[in-house]
Amino acid sequence: MVARVGVVAVVLGTTAAVAPVPDALAAAGASGTAASPSPYAFADDARSIKGARSTGEAVLLTPGTAYKSSLPSSGKVSYRLQLDATSNAYVSVTAVPSPGSTVSVIDGLKVSVQDDDGTSCSDDTANFGAARSPHPIAAWGRREISPTKSLCQETGNYYVSVERVDPKGQGSSPDAWDLELVAMTEPRTAKTGPTSAPGVWNSASPEPLLGEAERRRGGAGFAGATPLDQGVWRDDIRPGQTLFYEVPVDWGQQLHVTADLGSSTSGGTGYTPGALELALYNPARGPVADVGVGYDGDQKSGSLPPLPPVDHANRHAVIGQVGAMRFAGSYYLVAHLAKSVTDSFGDGPFLMTLRVRVSGEARGGPDYVGESEPKGVFEVSDQDREAAAEGVAGGDDTAMRVVAVGGIGTGSALLVGLGVWTVVARRRSAG
Numbered sequence: 001m002v003a004r005v006g007v008v009a010v011v012l013g014t015t016a017a018v019a020p021v022p023d024a025l026a027a028a029g030a031s032g033t034a035a036s037p038s039p040y041a042f043a044d045d046a047r048s049i050k051g052a053r054s055t056g057e058a059v060l061l062t063p064g065t066a067y068k069s070s071l072p073s074s075g076k077v078s079y080r081l082q083l084d085a086t087s088n089a090y091v092s093v094t095a096v097p098s099p100g101s102t103v104s105v106i107d108g109l110k111v112s113v114q115d116d117d118g119t120s121c122s123d124d125t126a127n128f129g130a131a132r133s134p135h136p137i138a139a140w141g142r143r144e145i146s147p148t149k150s151l152c153q154e155t156g157n158y159y160v161s162v163e164r165v166d167p168k169g170q171g172s173s174p175d176a177w178d179l180e181l182v183a184m185t186e187p188r189t190a191k192t193g194p195t196s197a198p199g200v201w202n203s204a205s206p207e208p209l210l211g212e213a214e215r216r217r218g219g220a221g222f223a224g225a226t227p228l229d230q231g232v233w234r235d236d237i238r239p240g241q242t243l244f245y246e247v248p249v250d251w252g253q254q255l256h257v258t259a260d261l262g263s264s265t266s267g268g269t270g271y272t273p274g275a276l277e278l279a280l281y282n283p284a285r286g287p288v289a290d291v292g293v294g295y296d297g298d299q300k301s302g303s304l305p306p307l308p309p310v311d312h313a314n315r316h317a318v319i320g321q322v323g324a325m326r327f328a329g330s331y332y333l334v335a336h337l338a339k340s341v342t343d344s345f346g347d348g349p350f351l352m353t354l355r356v357r358v359s360g361e362a363r364g365g366p367d368y369v370g371e372s373e374p375k376g377v378f379e380v381s382d383q384d385r386e387a388a389a390e391g392v393a394g395g396d397d398t399a400m401r402v403v404a405v406g407g408i409g410t411g412s413a414l415l416v417g418l419g420v421w422t423v424v425a426r427r428r429s430a431g
Contacts, residue, residue, distance in 0.1 A: 051077025092285030218243025240339035270344030283329030
């Protein structure tokens with residue numbers, strides 16, 4: 001935190017002599033440069049670790065801490081958790097192939113959790129989609145405490161196994177992928193709740209929001225996702241680029257999202273299946289749902305499937321995307337434009353519009369006993385709502401935003417900069 005304040009202080013001290021930042025430079029700071037899309041932005045404080053080939057050498061993951069590691073083209077790598085007998089635990093793994101790598105149709109990521117006796121607690125897979133475009137994808141592992149379960153309920157060591165879905169690398173580049181790992185814990189509730197998912201919810205898709213779109217620059221990773229609230233938002237996206245946003249969704253609220261991709265300005269012919277992929281992840285960075293939008297140069301649109309209101313009891317649902325809507329907090333929207341779009345329609349940028357609707361009144365959540373780790377990750381705070389309304393990103397591009405106020409004088413710039421920093425600091429302390 002001290003280092004970040006120092007950087008902002010230097011920036012603020014020079015704002016009076018700096019011209020406002022043009023849109024192209026602002027986009028480079030948050031969403032990549034015009035020449036080359038920005039790579040994935042790992043959490044600033046991510047600790048570098050090595051995945052073990054044997055569980056006997058697996059590095060311990062501390063809940064609430066971000067880690068950076070790598071995944072070879074073949075074989076498993078393992079990490080370790082130490083869990084009690086009362087808390088739910090979640091581990092999200094984000095795989096980041098290099099932009100120049102090749103991925104096959106069946107290539108993807110698999111994450112599983114086992115206890116110390118080799119019993120499987122959960123497994124999950126994620127793939128790159130029909131466009132075969134390399135980009136960040138995430139899968140999660142879970143150890144859940146439940147009166148209906150008999151396995152994986154004890155205190156002890158648990159192991160997170162990560163591997164590629166296509167271990168032989170058929171049609172894929174043999175290079176290793178970068179990984180970002182984050183473990184989280186969710187405390188038990190004071191009373192045992194229902195053991196089945198809510199039976200009735202409004203599954204009708206509402207009309208997409210209308211109105212003029214407001215520009216919001218997407219972030220380059222989960223840790224720097226740009227906050228959005230209900231509204232119509234626009235951003236530029238280039239082939240091969242992935243943009244991250246987060247939307248606070250409280251207990252009892254429903255999230256509906258439609259993505260529009262504007263027509264090409266450079267002409268061209270052809271068709272790219274799944275050109276624009278929009279994926280939704282829950283506050284534990286677990287996959288919820290996604291939609292792929294094919295592109296032929298004309299404007300296209302696609303919506304996420306209907307999702308239930310956020311409810312603690314959703315975890316008992318048989319359908320995975322319902323079960324993933326199990327806690328309040330920041331839900332992540334991750335948009336990727338396939339790099340093959342360049343072949344037919346040029347480098348862009350292409351205009352993307354996100355229509356975000358959050359319906360329903362927020363209500364009280366479950367009576368948790370204890371705190372989650374990290375603290376506040378499964379709730380929506382006033383600071384979260386303020387950040388979503390103002391679009392203040394949680395990443396280091398805050399400094400770039402402060403530079404943009406250079407033409408209004410040092411004193412005013414200082415006040416504006418400190419105000420922005422205060423919102424970010426409060427949001428981080430709450431999360």
